[in-house]
Amino acid sequence: MPPGMGQGGHGGRGYLTEEELANRPKVTGALLARIFSYLKPYWKQLVLVLVCIVVSSYFSLLPSILTGRIIDEGLIGRDLGQLIKLIILSLAVTLGANLIGVAESYLNTWIAQHITFDMRNSMFRHLQAMSQRFFTANNQGDIITRMTSDIDGVKTIITNTFTNILSNAVTLIVALVAMFQKNSILAFVGLLVVPLFTLPTRKAGKTRWTLTREAQAYNDEINGVLNETLSVSGQMLVKLFGKEDYEYKRYEELNRKMIGLNIRESMAGRWFRVVIVTFSSIGPMLLYLVGGILMIRYDQSLTVGDITVLVALLGRMYGPVNNLLNIQVDWIRSMALFTRIFEYYDMPLEIENPPDAKIPDEVTGTVRFDHVDFHYEPSRQILKDVSFTLNAGDCIAIVGPSGSGKSTMINLIPRLYDSTGGTVFFDGMDVKTLDLRWLRKNIGIVTQDTYLFNGTIRENLLYAKPDATEEDLVEACRKANIYEFIENQPDGLDTMVGNRGLKLSGGEKQRLSIARVLLKDPALLIFDEATSALDSISEKAIQDAIDPLIKARTSILIAHRLSTILAADEILVLQDGKIVEKGQHNELVALGGVYTRLYETQFSKAAQVPARTQSSDEEAVETMTSEHEA
Ligand code: ATP
Numbered sequence: 001m002p003p004g005m006g007q008g009g010h011g012g013r014g015y016l017t018e019e020e021l022a023n024r025p026k027v028t029g030a031l032l033a034r035i036f037s038y039l040k041p042y043w044k045q046l047v048l049v050l051v052c053i054v055v056s057s058y059f060s061l062l063p064s065i066l067t068g069r070i071i072d073e074g075l076i077g078r079d080l081g082q083l084i085k086l087i088i089l090s091l092a093v094t095l096g097a098n099l100i101g102v103a104e105s106y107l108n109t110w111i112a113q114h115i116t117f118d119m120r121n122s123m124f125r126h127l128q129a130m131s132q133r134f135f136t137a138n139n140q141g142d143i144i145t146r147m148t149s150d151i152d153g154v155k156t157i158i159t160n161t162f163t164n165i166l167s168n169a170v171t172l173i174v175a176l177v178a179m180f181q182k183n184s185i186l187a188f189v190g191l192l193v194v195p196l197f198t199l200p201t202r203k204a205g206k207t208r209w210t211l212t213r214e215a216q217a218y219n220d221e222i223n224g225v226l227n228e229t230l231s232v233s234g235q236m237l238v239k240l241f242g243k244e245d246y247e248y249k250r251y252e253e254l255n256r257k258m259i260g261l262n263i264r265e266s267m268a269g270r271w272f273r274v275v276i277v278t279f280s281s282i283g284p285m286l287l288y289l290v291g292g293i294l295m296i297r298y299d300q301s302l303t304v305g306d307i308t309v310l311v312a313l314l315g316r317m318y319g320p321v322n323n324l325l326n327i328q329v330d331w332i333r334s335m336a337l338f339t340r341i342f343e344y345y346d347m348p349l350e351i352e353n354p355p356d357a358k359i360p361d362e363v364t365g366t367v368r369f370d371h372v373d374f375h376y377e378p379s380r381q382i383l384k385d386v387s388f389t390l391n392a393g394d395c396i397a398i399v400g401p402s403g404s405g406k407s408t409m410i411n412l413i414p415r416l417y418d419s420t421g422g423t424v425f426f427d428g429m430d431v432k433t434l435d436l437r438w439l440r441k442n443i444g445i446v447t448q449d450t451y452l453f454n455g456t457i458r459e460n461l462l463y464a465k466p467d468a469t470e471e472d473l474v475e476a477c478r479k480a481n482i483y484e485f486i487e488n489q490p491d492g493l494d495t496m497v498g499n500r501g502l503k504l505s506g507g508e509k510q511r512l513s514i515a516r517v518l519l520k521d522p523a524l525l526i527f528d529e530a531t532s533a534l535d536s537i538s539e540k541a542i543q544d545a546i547d548p549l550i551k552a553r554t555s556i557l558i559a560h561r562l563s564t565i566l567a568a569d570e571i572l573v574l575q576d577g578k579i580v581e582k583g584q585h586n587e588l589v590a591l592g593g594v595y596t597r598l599y600e601t602q603f604s605k606a607a608q609v610p611a612r613t614q615s616s617d618e619e620a621v622e623t624m625t626s627e628h629e630a
Pocket of ligand 1: 133136376377382400401402403404405406407408409
């Protein structure tokens with residue numbers, strides 16, 4: 001098979017899916033200029049790469065051209081000296097072309113790596129500045145894909161697409177010029193046979209591509225079955241419903257279809273190769289035939305060497321022609337990739353530091369909501385005209401049915417979201433005028449869904465205060481009522497918490513996150529009590545941890561249990577995003593309204609049933625609240 005034959009025909013590289021075709025991006029001058037702006041800092045290296053490509057492509061064709069002289073002058077002319085000279089020259093040129101190739105790949109990789117380095121860093125910075133809304137609205141997988149494979153794709157474009165276009169174009173042009181210089185009739189014949197070898201290659205590629213995509217679809221399905229059935233909860237379901245045979249059959253059938261497809265896929269390539277090789281040998285034969293007729297009958301100046309050169313050059317055209325035919329595909333893919341990446345860059349930063357952000361000297365942690373409205377989607381108002389004041393050192397408890405907007409309310413204070421109406425004040429100042437970092441530094445939130453990084457307890461604690469001493473850590477853990485647990489671990493503070501802290505129980509995680517917030521030492525402490533069940537011992541441990549804390553500072557509790565509520569100075573009752581009742585426990589119970597109903601169904605029961613088991617269904621119903629999604 002000629003060199004370069006079959007490139008671009010496999011792996012589907014050369015074909016666009018219907019989806020890709022339908023979503024092909026609009027290539028505008030602005031888009032190109034933007035792409036170019038990433039290349040600009042490296043223009044000197046790029047020029048060097050360009051020179052390398054041109055020189056090495058030209059050099060790599062020279063041996064084919066020299067073959068003619070080796071035959072005519074060396075072999076037929078019986079000149080040993082000339083023969084040796086030409087052979088050495090040919091070898092030297094090949095070596096030179098390859099050495100330049102090495103330099104070119106190095107430069108190319110260097111540029112690509114630096115461009116993706118720049119892109120990754122700026123994308124990471126940009127994403128970190130994106131609002132909470134962005135992260136809740138977008139699939140985590142999508143975000144990671146942009147950061148990883150999309151930007152990796154850019155690297156491939158620079159190292160492959162760019163180089164391929166250039167080197168193929170140069171090779172093709174040099175080969176064509178050399179062929180026409182040797183003999184225009186034969187060059188013309190050579191050109192005519194080009195479609196003979198490119199068409200079957202493309203057809204083979206297309207068939208394989210279709211099969212590969214079919215196989216991929218089955219593969220996804222198989223992975224789905226494996227994921228579903230071999231996961232912890234999936235296996236439990238299978239076992240409890242006695243579905244082992246059913247799942248086995250489902251898997252076996254998919255597996256069987258997959259084998260058939262795989263065999264067909266590899267054979268499709270094999271049969272076509274027979275066709276391709278046959279077709280591709282027609283070209284050289286035709287050149288020998290026409291060349292022979294010309295040489296013997298009509299053109300005395302045409303030599304054996306010339307014909308050999310023409311055949312060799314024709315062989316060198318297969319690869320470039322095939323590759324250049326695929327360039328449109330590469331081009332569309334590249335543009336789509338850049339468009340996807342730029343789409344992320346162009347997303348507005350919803351919550352930004354104000355231009356002349358205030359950084360007050362003192363902080364007390366007071367909060368005031370003044371007729372605050374909020375919605376995630378314009379079609380659904382979540383908070384309606386919420387007003388309340390939290391004075392320094394006081395503690396407010398927010399209670400209300402699940403979905404009434406409690407977590408939403410507290411998210412407005414550190415500006416995870418901005419109110420859509422009214423004003424939120426922190427320390428007497430509109431939060432939108434305060435320095436974001438300062439604001440967030442002074443607010444500590446213990447969420448329901450505690451997030452711990454995969455690492456040790458110590459690392460998780462130090463996240464809040466990198467310069468904390470051992471004593472600081474121990475004190476925080478003691479205050480959070482988690483120190484006893486830590487002491488009992490063989491590795492103490494260096495115990496690994498597992499992925500997302502999964503090696504710890506819900507209660508332990510929450511107490512650890514209380515310790516973490518304590519190290520941060522914020523002026524305002526917000527505690528979003530877990531709705532999920534904790535046994536009474538864990539609950540008491542948490543209660544004992546937070547009681548002294550809320551006495552010591554300004555705080556807000558989202559409460560689900562009577563014991564927590566009773567610790568507060570004032571209770572806000574939220575229903576459908578409105579504060580419907582306000583006051584102290586006894587006053588509210590006497591009112592006989594929403595609070596009374598909550599008290600009767602939820603809080604009092606919770607207080608009466610001390611020994612509750614973790615995560616029983618009954619518990620979930622009792623607490624009336626659903627698991628909060630952070
Ligand atoms: P729970 O006690 O169950 O945690 P909650 O009172 O804290 O409930 P919120 O989490 O504030 O309730 O949610 C209030 C409403 O806003 C819910 O109906 C919820 O579906 C909706 N909501 C919450 N987060 C979003 C979001 N990111 N996008 C759209 N709607 C949301």
